[in-house]
Amino acid sequence: MSGSEPLLKVTDLSVEFPTDDGVVKAVRGVSFEVGRHEILGIVGESGCGKSVTAMAIMGLLPSTARVTGSIKFRGEELVGLKPREMRAYRGNKIAMVFQDPMTALNPVYKVGSQLAEAVRVHQTVSRKQARARAIELLEMVQIPQAATRVDSYPHEFSGGMRQRAMIAMAIANSPDVLIADEPTTALDVTVQAQILEMLMGLQDQLDHAIVLITHDLGVVAGMVDRMQVMYAGQVVESGTADDVFYSPRMPYSIGLLGSLPAHAGTLERLKPITGAPPSLINLPAGCPFSPRCPIADSVCESTEAQLVAVNEGHLSRCHHVKELNEMPEPLRLFEGVVK
Amino acid sequence: MLFFVIRRVLVSIPLLLLASIVAFILVVNTGDPIEDLRTKPNVPKATIALREHQLGLDKPVVERYVTWLGKAVHGDFGKTIKNKPVWAEVSRSMGVTLRLVLFASIVSILVGVLIGVISAVKQYSWFDHGATTGAFLLYSLPVLAVGSFLKYVLAIRFNRWIGRGDNPLIKTIGESTPNFCTKSKPYNCGFIPSVTDFLSHAFLPMLTLVLISFAGYARFSRAAMLETLNADYVRTARAKGLSERRVIVKHAFRNALTTIATIVSLDFGALIGGAILTETIFEWHGMGRVLVESINKIDPNLLLCWFFVTAVAVIVFNLVADFAYAFLDPRIRLD
Amino acid sequence: MQLPPDDDESSPPSGAAASLVPAEREFTVEQRSQWKTTVHRFTRHRPAMVSSVVFVLLMLFAFVGPSFWKYRFDQVLKKPAGANADWIRPSWEHPFGISKGYDVFAQVMRGTQYSIRIALVVTVVSVGLGVFVGAIAGYFRGFTDAVLMRFTDLMLVIPYLAAVAALQRNVKGSTWLWLALFLAFFGWMGIARVIRGEFLSLREKEFVEAARSVGASAPRIIFRHILPNTLGPIIVNATLAVGGAVLAEAALSFLGLGVKPPDTSLGKIIEVGKSKATTYPNEFWWPVLMLCLISLTINFIGDGLRDAFDPKQNRVRA
Ligand SMILES: Nc1ncnc2c1ncn2[C@@H]1O[C@H](COP(=O)(O)OP(=O)(O)OP(=O)(O)O)[C@@H](O)[C@H]1O
Ligand SMILES: [Mg+2]
Numbered sequence: 006m007s008g009s010e011p012l013l014k015v016t017d018l019s020v021e022f023p024t025d026d027g028v029v030k031a032v033r034g035v036s037f038e039v040g041r042h043e044i045l046g047i048v049g050e051s052g053c054g055k056s057v058t059a060m061a062i063m064g065l066l067p068s069t070a071r072v073t074g075s076i077k078f079r080g081e082e083l084v085g086l087k088p089r090e091m092r093a094y095r096g097n098k099i100a101m102v103f104q105d106p107m108t109a110l111n112p113v114y115k116v117g118s119q120l121a122e123a124v125r126v127h128q129t130v131s132r133k134q135a136r137a138r139a140i141e142l143l144e145m146v147q148i149p150q151a152a153t154r155v156d157s158y159p160h161e162f163s164g165g166m167r168q169r170a171m172i173a174m175a176i177a178n179s180p181d182v183l184i185a186d187e188p189t190t191a192l193d194v195t196v197q198a199q200i201l202e203m204l205m206g207l208q209d210q211l212d213h214a215i216v217l218i219t220h221d222l223g224v225v226a227g228m229v230d231r232m233q234v235m236y237a238g239q240v241v242e243s244g245t246a247d248d249v250f251y252s253p254r255m256p257y258s259i260g261l262l263g264s265l266p267a268h269a270g271t272l273e274r275l276k277p278i279t280g281a282p283p284s285l286i287n288l289p290a291g292c293p294f295s296p297r298c299p300i301a302d303s304v305c306e307s308t309e310a311q312l313v314a315v316n317e318g319h320l321s322r323c324h325h326v327k328e329l330n331e332m333p334e335p336l337r338l339f340e341g342v343v344k
Numbered sequence: 345m346l347f348f349v350i351r352r353v354l355v356s357i358p359l360l361l362l363a364s365i366v367a368f369i370l371v372v373n374t375g376d377p378i379e380d381l382r383t384k385p386n387v388p389k390a391t392i393a394l395r396e397h398q399l400g401l402d403k404p405v406v407e408r409y410v411t412w413l414g415k416a417v418h419g420d421f422g423k424t425i426k427n428k429p430v431w432a433e434v435s436r437s438m439g440v441t442l443r444l445v446l447f448a449s450i451v452s453i454l455v456g457v458l459i460g461v462i463s464a465v466k467q468y469s470w471f472d473h474g475a476t477t478g479a480f481l482l483y484s485l486p487v488l489a490v491g492s493f494l495k496y497v498l499a500i501r502f503n504r505w506i507g508r509g510d511n512p513l514i515k516t517i518g519e520s521t522p523n524f525c526t527k528s529k530p531y532n533c534g535f536i537p538s539v540t541d542f543l544s545h546a547f548l549p550m551l552t553l554v555l556i557s558f559a560g561y562a563r564f565s566r567a568a569m570l571e572t573l574n575a576d577y578v579r580t581a582r583a584k585g586l587s588e589r590r591v592i593v594k595h596a597f598r599n600a601l602t603t604i605a606t607i608v609s610l611d612f613g614a615l616i617g618g619a620i621l622t623e624t625i626f627e628w629h630g631m632g633r634v635l636v637e638s639i640n641k642i643d644p645n646l647l648l649c650w651f652f653v654t655a656v657a658v659i660v661f662n663l664v665a666d667f668a669y670a671f672l673d674p675r676i677r678l679d
Numbered sequence: 680m681q682l683p684p685d686d687d688e689s690s691p692p693s694g695a696a697a698s699l700v701p702a703e704r705e706f707t708v709e710q711r712s713q714w715k716t717t718v719h720r721f722t723r724h725r726p727a728m729v730s731s732v733v734f735v736l737l738m739l740f741a742f743v744g745p746s747f748w749k750y751r752f753d754q755v756l757k758k759p760a761g762a763n764a765d766w767i768r769p770s771w772e773h774p775f776g777i778s779k780g781y782d783v784f785a786q787v788m789r790g791t792q793y794s795i796r797i798a799l800v801v802t803v804v805s806v807g808l809g810v811f812v813g814a815i816a817g818y819f820r821g822f823t824d825a826v827l828m829r830f831t832d833l834m835l836v837i838p839y840l841a842a843v844a845a846l847q848r849n850v851k852g853s854t855w856l857w858l859a860l861f862l863a864f865f866g867w868m869g870i871a872r873v874i875r876g877e878f879l880s881l882r883e884k885e886f887v888e889a890a891r892s893v894g895a896s897a898p899r900i901i902f903r904h905i906l907p908n909t910l911g912p913i914i915v916n917a918t919l920a921v922g923g924a925v926l927a928e929a930a931l932s933f934l935g936l937g938v939k940p941p942d943t944s945l946g947k948i949i950e951v952g953k954s955k956a957t958t959y960p961n962e963f964w965w966p967v968l969m970l971c972l973i974s975l976t977i978n979f980i981g982d983g984l985r986d987a988f989d990p991k992q993n994r995v996r997a
Contacts, residue, residue, distance in 0.1 A: 065582055088588060096585035103583075108576035111595055112675055113602070123584045158674045174584065359829075363836045370842055375849040484978040486926050488933055488949065489967045496956045496963075616838045621930050635841055636934050639848050647845065655836045 010080070011038035012214050013062070013099075013182050018074035018084075020057050020066065027286040031057040033238040034074070039182060044208070044215045046229035046246070048222055048261065052282060054238040055218045056104075059184045062216075063101050064091040078182070097127040100175035104187040106167035110159035116143075116170050117155030123177040142173040145210075147203060165196035172204065176211060183208075184216045189224060201228060222261050226250065234258045237282055237293035240312065244319030254321035254329050256298045292324065300325050345671070352666055356659050363659075364416075367651035368409045377401070377425055377642045399425070399644070412648065421652075422645035424638075430649045434634060438653060440519050441630035444546060445619050448553035453608060455554065456561025461600070463562070464569035465592055475562065482559035487618050491552040491625040499548055515545040519628045549626045556618055561607070568603040572596040605668040612661040616654060717911075720987040727983020730976035737973060741792035750782035752789040752943075776961040778952075786948055787965050793944040794925050794973070797859045801924035804863035806917045809870025810906075816871070817878025818901050828875070831868045839865035840927060844936035855942040862927055870916045877909040911988030918984055922977035929970055945970050 020032040032054040039045045047055050060066045062076055064083065076083040078098060083091065103109045111119055120139035124130060130138070136155065143151035146169040159167055168188060175183055185204065189197035205228065208215055219225055225232060225246070233243035234257060242255040253259045260278035280297040283289055292310050295301035304324050312320045315330070323329065378395050381387055396402045400411065415422065421430040459479070463472040482490070495516045503512035515521075521541050525533040572578060573596045581595040582588075623632035631650065638646040670676040722728060745752070750773075770776075775783035816827040843861040850857045881887060882905060890904050925945075931937035932946030933953075940947075945966040952962030 063583055065579060092585045092587065094585070096583055101583045103576060103580065105576060109580045111577040111581065111599065113598055113673060122586070126585050160675045171580070174580070359833060359836060362833050366833065366837055366842075370837070370845045373849055374845045480978070480982070481975070484922070484971075484975045486929060486967075486970050486974055488926075488929060488946075489971050492953075492956065492963070492967060496960075500957065613835060613838060617840045617927075617930065620840065621933065624934055632934075635844070636936065639844050639936055642848065651837065651841065654838050654841070658836050658838070 011040050011077075012043075012079060013039040013216075014075075014077040014080075015058075015062070016075040016077070018058065018061060018072070018076060020054070020061050020073075021071045022067075022069060023071070024286075029285045030288065031238055031285055032061065035235070035238075035240050036074075037233055037240065037243065039214045039216060041181075042208070042212055042214060043231065044217055044229045046225035046232035047216065047218045047235060048220065048225060048232060049235035050220050050261075050282060052285075053235045054285075055220075055235060056186055058235075059101065059186050059216065059218055062184060063095055063099060064088070065095075065101075093127075096123055096175075096180070097178045098180055099182045099184065100178070100180040101184040101186065102168070102171050102175045102188045105191045106164055106171050107191065109171055110162075110167055112159055115156050115158055116162065117157075119159075120155075120170070120174055120177060123174045127178045138177070139173075142177055143170070145176070145207065146170070146173045148173075164192055165200065168192060168196075168200055169203070172200075172207070176207060176213075179211055180213055182214045182216065184218070186218045187220065188217075190219070190221070197224070234261065237288065238285060239293070239322065240320075241294070241322045242320065243312075244315070248316065248319040252315075252319075254315045254319070254326050255323045256300060256325075256329075257294050259329075260297075292322075300328070348670060349667060352663055356663060360655060360659055363655040364413065364652055365409065367648055367655065368405075368412070370651065371644050371648045372405055374639060374644070374647060375642045377644055379642070412645075416652065421649040424646045425641065425643045430645045433646065434631075434649045434653055437630045437634045440628060441619060441623065441632070443542075444519075444549055444553065444623070444628070444630065445615060447546070448550045448557065448619075449615060451550070452554040452558035453561055456558035457565045457604060459558070460562040460565025460567075461569050461597060464566045464573060467570065472566075476566065479559040479562040479566075482555055483563060485556070487552065487556050487621045488625070490555055491549075491622055494548050494552055495625060513544060514547055516548060517627045519545050519630065521545070545626075549622045549628065552622050552625070553615070553618055557615060560614075561604075564607045565600065565604050568600040569596060571603075572599040575599065602669060602673040605665055605672055608665060612658055616658075717987045721983050724983035724986055726979045727986075730979035730983075733972065734976040734980065737791065737969075737976070738795065741788060741795055744788045745785065745792070748782075748785055748788060750785045752781065752785040775965050776959070778959070778962045783962050783965065786943070786962075787945075787969060790943050790945045790948045790966055791969050791973075793855055793938065793942060794928060794946070794970075797855055797862075797928050797938075797944065798921045798924035800856065800859035801862045801866065801928075802917050802920045804860060805867040805920060805924075806870055806913065808863065809867035809916075810874050810909075810913060812867065813871040813874025813876075814878055814901055814906065817875035818882055818897065818905065820879070824875070827871075831871055834865065834868050837865070840930060843927075844931055844934065847931065847936060850939075853942060854938045855944070858928065858931070858938055859924075862924055866920070866924070866927070870913075870920070873912050873916055874909055877912055878905055881905045881908055915981055915984045915988060918977060918981040922974050922981070925970065925973050925977070945973075 015038070016036050018032055018035045019030070022029040022031060035054075035058055037045065047058065049055055057066070057070075061070075061072055062083070064086065066072060072084055074084065078094060083094065110116065114122075117136060117139045120142055121132070121135035124135045124138050125132075128135075140151045140155050143155060148154050148166060148169055154162075154166075159170070162170060168191075172185075172188070183204075188204070189200050192200065201224065204215065204217075217225060217229060227246075229246050231243070231245055232249050233240050234249065234255065235241065236257050242249060242253065242258045249258055250262070253262055257278070263278075278297055283293050283296070289296070289306070291304075291306040291308055292298070292301065295305040298305065302324075308324075310322045310324045312322045313326060315321050315326055321329075376382070377399055378392065378401070381392055381395055393402070400408050403411075412422070419431065421434070424430055424433060456479075459475050463469075463475045466472050499512070499514045499516050503514055506513060519542075523529075525538065573592075575596070577599075578591060578596050581591045586594075619630075620632035620635060622628075623630045624636065631654070634646065635650055637643070638650060773782050773784060775787060777783065778786070812827055812831070816824040839862075842865050843858070846861050847854065847858055878901075887900060887904055890900050895904070928937055928944055929946030929949065932944050933950045935950060938944050938947050948966040949963060949970070952959075952966065956963040
């Protein structure tokens with residue numbers, strides 16, 4: 006993938022929501038690129054701005070949101086496009102799968118007609134052709150008896166089937182980029198694996214790029230090419246999957262890995278990060294993770310860290326990158342914290 | 345669907361039966377229809393007994409109910425205390441009231457839903473603030489105040505202002521001009537004059553009913569619409585790249601409609617109360633008048649028929665709303 | 680946490696932590712702080728605050744006013760020299776004028792008092808009935824629920840103003856209390872439905888499971904555990920019920936089917952005054968205005984309470 010122009014290039018993206026209680030800085034200076042046929046994982050705990058980032062790319066944020074920075078799709082700027090212009094990309098070049106399949110489908114229309122609608126917005130085809138395409142799409146996402154299921158209502162589908170239908174809707178117009186925002190969080194563990202596998206299979210088949218958003222590192226393990234960890238609206242670490250998994254250089258990523266059963270298996274027990282993320286209205290002066298960080302010092306509490314390169318393509322936002330580099334077992338960082 | 349309809353209709357028959365029992369109990373406890381006769385001096389016992397027999401008061405309550413019911417199912421609702429057929433009186437006044445209520449409901453539902461939907465779509469705009477505040481005020485104001493204000497203040501001034509103080513364009517009393525179409529005035533008997541006469545009488549009462557009830561619909565539709573506008577499936581619809589118009593109409597409004605259909609029926613009871621008051625303010629001879637007179641004069645059969653007819657209306661309205669809901673929402677099981 | 684306590688959007692979810700706390704005591708601690716934020720939210724609702732003040736003034740006007748006013752409602756006044764009408768226009772002495780020898784201001788004061796008094800009785804009784812029926816139906820579900828809800832449906836089929844009017848016709852002597860009781864008896868169904876819904880969902884919550892597992896009796900679970908959690912909807916509905924009752928009573932009395940002398944009410948005064956609405960407006964419009972004021976203030980207060988108790992519905996009025 007290296008060398009080719011990025012499909013999607015996000016530069017210094019910030020999103021703020023003015024509210025009664027103050028300005029919520031949901032996303033702050035996020036940059037990343039997604040190349041052709043690449044899978045980018047975005048990881049972070051609840052409220053760190055993953056969905057807001059995704060919605061900004063789709064142009065689906067509420068009109069009160071203030072979006073700055075740049076989002077380029079194949080070199081075309083998306084920030085500041087008029088709604089009408091943005092519609093040409095939505096569901097066509099860039100498509101999205103949402104977190105909760107139980108509510109994401111319209112309960113009053115048949116699944117098939119919702120799929121056909123997605124087809125007909127961007128392609129001039131007859132009703133009949135759209136319906137045929139809907140059946141084909143349902144087959145692609147491995148819904149049994151697609152030809153009859155096309156006439157079912159969403160409430161007649163199970164959670165997993167609905168998510169399949171959502172994915173079918175997203176690939177209806179063969180998008181270049183598929184954003185999957187926690188596509189499996191609301192599903193059974195067994196169904197989760199099937200859905201992820203199917204997403205991989207479809208990607209091989211259709212050759213689109215995927216932005217896979219999750220708060221569960223276990224989901225992205227072994228699936229993504231590159232990943233980035235977000236905290237309090239910022240990217241705190243990014244690199245190849247191997248970089249972040251095997252040599253994390255930001256205490257927050259380490260904490261996330263520590264709470265992962267696969268990793269924790271080598272340790273004695275799970276070491277979760279204590280405390281809660283900061284309020285996005287009154288952000289602390291220094292590193293936003295410092296109140297929860299085992300190696301934070303006065304510098305961390307007073308000045309914000311910059312993203313610095315650890316290696317080629319591996320970035321970390323931590324004042325103590327060097328120490329982490331020298332630490333024999335950085336993954337044991339949190340052991341002293343939880344007694 | 346047909347099966348569903350039939351089953352629902354059958355289920356509402358016992359409800360109507362129970363309602364008629366409640367109505368009968370109410371009527372029995374309204375008072376003694378021949379109290380006057382009893383308290384008058386020098387009325388022979390035989391006269392009282394005869395009157396009691398005529399009205400069926402000498403029989404036990406249960407027997408009276410069964411007798412009444414037996415006749416009622418055949419469409420015979422008995423005689424008023426003035427010995428006129430009850431059904432003729434009730435059906436005439438029901439015609440008067442239905443014209444008023446149906447027209448007013450249709451207008452207020454259309455206007456209310458439209459305003460509610462627009463305010464939700466343009467949430468926090470000046471239109472929304474204006475409509476929401478206006479609807480809130482109208483919703484809170486008593487029918488009594490709105491009707492009286494229209495009648496005594498606006499209509500009278502308006503008629504004077506256009507120079508028709510003596511022969512008002514907007515009539516404030518009655519549902520039609522008395523002796524409007526007679527042999528001496530044949531020119532009044534055509535279609536256009538009678539419609540004009542009706543409209544000039546009906547304008548104020550309808551306006552009153554529309555004003556007080558559209559506000560409720562507007563508030564409710566706005567809330568329902570705001571909810572669906574924030575629903576996940578509307579976000580999905582936007583993510584497909586649909587036009588905003590299609591997102592609003594086909595996805596948000598179509599779903600809000602299922603909720604709106606329920607409130608339209610629930611409000612019917614309130615509408616009856618509003619109609620009674622409105623008719624009284626504008627001195628119409630409709631169901632409101634029948635109710636007041638049958639209670640004041642203690643006219644059991646008339647009152648009973650009134651209760652029965654309104655109960656039927658409420659049940660039918662609820663059924664229609666049920667059907668609409670089932671029709672609009674595929675999640676309702678029809679079997 | 681640096682967030683103001685009423686911020687419900689960006690604060691990390693506290694629901695998970697809260698539902699894991701089964702102990703009764705800690706539960707009430709959480710409740711107390713919730714009350715504080717509710718009160719705080721209410722005070723930020725300006726129309727509701729203004730309305731509260733106005734409503735308190737109205738109560739003073741109705742209940743305390745008569746003892747300070749120089750004329751009693753039943754005091755027959757002599758016609759001033761030269762006046763030959765039954766109705767005399769307002770003056771400083773008689774702000775609403777005189778009608779047939781009576782001071783209208785004193786009449787309206789007393790009418791307001793009766794209207795509010797009736798409404799309060801209606802509210803207490805109908806809310807009590809509604810909560811009782813709703814709680815039992817929602818808690819026990821099944822057959823009990825089915826029977827109670829069919830009964831509720833039945834009561835909704837009979838237009839309630841008419842039902843009350845029919846019963847009220849037969850009342851002799853003091854009428855206002857009976858009117859209030861009748862209105863309550865035919866007006867509890869809405870609250871019952873709301874409370875039933877609350878109970879249906881609350882009875883599945885962890886803290887109820889916990890209470891049940893330690894063997895708490897049904898009445899104890901209903902009153903000690905579930906009912907306190909439905910206080911929000913109860914208060915909101917009770918407030919709105921006051922407004923509804925004032926209007927219902929006024930409507931009936933206006934139709935001539937409500938209170939009878941010697942009792943009075945705003946509706947009664949309006950009924951008496953309506954024949955002179957254009958020639959002698961004071962006896963008609965002042966009570967109408969009073970009625971509007973009561974209804975508006977109560978609806979605003981109810982609105983503020985709803986926002987305060989249910990912040991998710993913020994600014995969604997329905
Ligand atoms: N419309 C909005 N107005 C105000 N704040 C908002 C709005 N939308 C999102 N936020 C805030 O932005 C922050 C980031 O939200 P976001 O939905 O991106 O989190 P997330 O990382 O997707 O979390 P989750 O894992 O729970 O989905 C949150 O604190 C949220 O409260
Ligand atoms: Mg999210």
